[in-house]
Amino acid sequence: MTETAAGEIVEARLDNGLRVLVAENPTVDAVAVNLWYGVGSRDESPGRTGLAHLFEHLMFQGSQNVAAGEHMALLESFGADLNATTSFDRTNYFQTVPTRAFELALWLEADRMGGLPDALDQKNLDSQRDVVRNERRERMDNQPYGDAFERMQALLFPVGHGYHHMPIGSMEDLAAASLDDVRAFFHQHYAPANAVLTIAGNVRTREALDKAALYFDAVDAGDRWHRGQTADLPALEPLDQQIRADVSSRVPADALWCGWRIPADGTADFDAATVALRILGGGASSRLVERLTRRSRLAQSINAFPNDLTGGTAVAMLVVAAQQDASVAEIETILDAELERFATEGPNEAEFTAALAQAEREWLESTATLAGLADEVSRAVCLFGTADRVSEAVARIRAVTPEQVRSVTRTWLRPHQRAQLIYRKEQS
Numbered sequence: 508m509t510e511t512a513a514g515e516i517v518e519a520r521l522d523n524g525l526r527v528l529v530a531e532n533p534t535v536d537a538v539a540v541n542l543w544y545g546v547g548s549r550d551e552s553p554g555r556t557g558l559a560h561l562f563e564h565l566m567f568q569g570s571q572n573v574a575a576g577e578h579m580a581l582l583e584s585f586g587a588d589l590n591a592t593t594s595f596d597r598t599n600y601f602q603t604v605p606t607r608a609f610e611l612a613l614w615l616e617a618d619r620m621g622g623l624p625d626a627l628d629q630k631n632l633d634s635q636r637d638v639v640r641n642e643r644r645e646r647m648d649n650q651p652y653g654d655a656f657e658r659m660q661a662l663l664f665p666v667g668h669g670y671h672h673m674p675i676g677s678m679e680d681l682a683a684a685s686l687d688d689v690r691a692f693f694h695q696h697y698a699p700a701n702a703v704l705t706i707a708g709n710v711r712t713r714e715a716l717d718k719a720a721l722y723f724d725a726v727d728a729g730d731r732w733h734r735g736q737t738a739d740l741p742a743l744e745p746l747d748q749q750i751r752a753d754v755s756s757r758v759p760a761d762a763l764w765c766g767w768r769i770p771a772d773g774t775a776d777f778d779a780a781t782v783a784l785r786i787l788g789g790g791a792s793s794r795l796v797e798r799l800t801r802r803s804r805l806a807q808s809i810n811a812f813p814n815d816l817t818g819g820t821a822v823a824m825l826v827v828a829a830q831q832d833a834s835v836a837e838i839e840t841i842l843d844a845e846l847e848r849f850a851t852e853g854p855n856e857a858e859f860t861a862a863l864a865q866a867e868r869e870w871l872e873s874t875a876t877l878a879g880l881a882d883e884v885s886r887a888v889c890l891f892g893t894a895d896r897v898s899e900a901v902a903r904i905r906a907v908t909p910e911q912v913r914s915v916t917r918t919w920l921r922p923h924q925r926a927q928l929i930y931r932k933e934q935s
Contacts, residue, residue: 516884516894517712521720523728524700528884528894529715530707532877538708540612541601541881542620543889545703546696548676549595549669549740549818555684557639557676558692560593564635565689566600567591571622575631578615582608588878593674596817597889603878606709613722616704620697621726624690632689636681643675651758652930659766659824662750662926669740669818698729703889707881740818743768745924753929760807761835764928765825765842769919772815773891778903779911780823780919784811785862786854786912787845788825792861795827798845805833805841817890823920835929843922850921853913866904 519527547559569575582589582602589602604612647653657673664671704723706715745768770776788795788811799806807828814822827838854862874880874897887896 516897517716518888518894519716519719521699521724523724523726524698525719525723525726526703526888527716527719527723528703528705528888529710529712530705530880530884531710531712532707532880533709535877536606536709537603537877538606538609538612538706538710539601539603539877539881540609540616541599541705541707541878541885542616543597543599543703543705543885544697545596545701545889546598547594547596548672548674550696551669551672551676553667555680555688555692556672557674557678557681558684558689559598559696560674560676561635561639561681561684561689562693562697563591563593563598564638565627565631566619566623568631568635569626570619571625572618573615573626575626578619581615582612585611587612595670595674597886599882599885601878601882603708609706609708609710610718610722613718617722617726620699620702620723623693623697627686627690627693629686632684632686639675639681640678643678647675651756652762652764655764655826655928655930658752658754658928659764659822659926662752662928663746663766663768663822664743664820668743670816670820670822694729699723699726700728703885705881705885705888707884708877740820742771742819745919745921746926747924749923750926751929752927753931755931755933758930758932760831761829761833761932762930763825763827763829763835763838763842764930765827766926766928767823767920767924769813769821769823769915771819771821772813772817775906775911776915776919777813777815777821779907779915780821781813782859782862782866782907783849783854783912783916783920784813784823784825785865786858787811787849789862790865792858794845794849794858795825795842798841799827799838803837803841805830805838835931839927846916846920846922850913850917853909853916856909859909859912863904863907867901870900870904 517529551558567578585605585608587602587604591600602612660673661671704719769780787793788809795809799809807830809827811825829835874883883897884894887894
């Protein structure tokens, strides 16, 4: 095991390749145990989509020494808060536990990292496929605008690109996946060298590292695969012309969804684009809220935000929910004019200063809890290779300039460069 220090965060790498980060905080009697794997929907092969998200469910269905459902039951008996999520770039498993349950959390994570295939059988696979199908029906198929992100990703990224499909994947692909397919996916992507374990809270650094080694050193390194050994996704240019799609659906009001390709998270241009989105539609005082909700009264709500993808290309999103009987075409006209004006003039001093302050406040809030800090550390190391990104985050926010915001808008956020999805309310 080798160790390095980055500020107050200590990092070690076990012999099997697992990276372990520790951030001491003795002020609360709790520990966050956070594990990120460098596997998301971008890593799936054509015809085998949805497997990364499927494992978010399978990982709670038993492992070598843990019965199905026992992982959550054991931790919840101590009052733990735990869950997991899957995205395009990663899968994370996280729990915040009382200090006395810290070793239990480590043992459970190590047991499923090393011993999941021992419990993976056809019954578990079929059961969790059904869970995913129900999840899709509840969250996407039967929700107003529920398929909007899926449609937008397909418009923005070509077929075959890792970001073309959503993490939930294709139900047809999931139905066709065999037990051997699923086991092979696990062995490739759930290797220790493709994972980051962060421990934050009321535990001594030396003890935390020793306990992590005790439980995880026994996990076979396999072929020591990690995503860094594969070529990254290519950086895509902006769309050269607007792509439009109309959907007639049971929605409460017409809505306009816009998406732009932008540089990937981790670049200065992504940081500048994030500030631009805040100024345009990221809050109650933003330009488009003022123009479309207060002055023209055409919109009920506006939200602008980035999808912080790291594989070459990220996405800027803008969602406008129209007032009843408002003209979507009129909303488009105003939106285009405001985007062009912003690309030409850039932000004024007041809105720029407010956007940076909002970004800094949100970052500090996200790392104020043990769970939030552990998650940001795992993200930094898993996706960017270093925990330094955590301590440098505020400096990166403050480094954005008004000219960068104007430039990134002019280069990446023009009206003709967007994919546009319009939901129209079905007439009864």
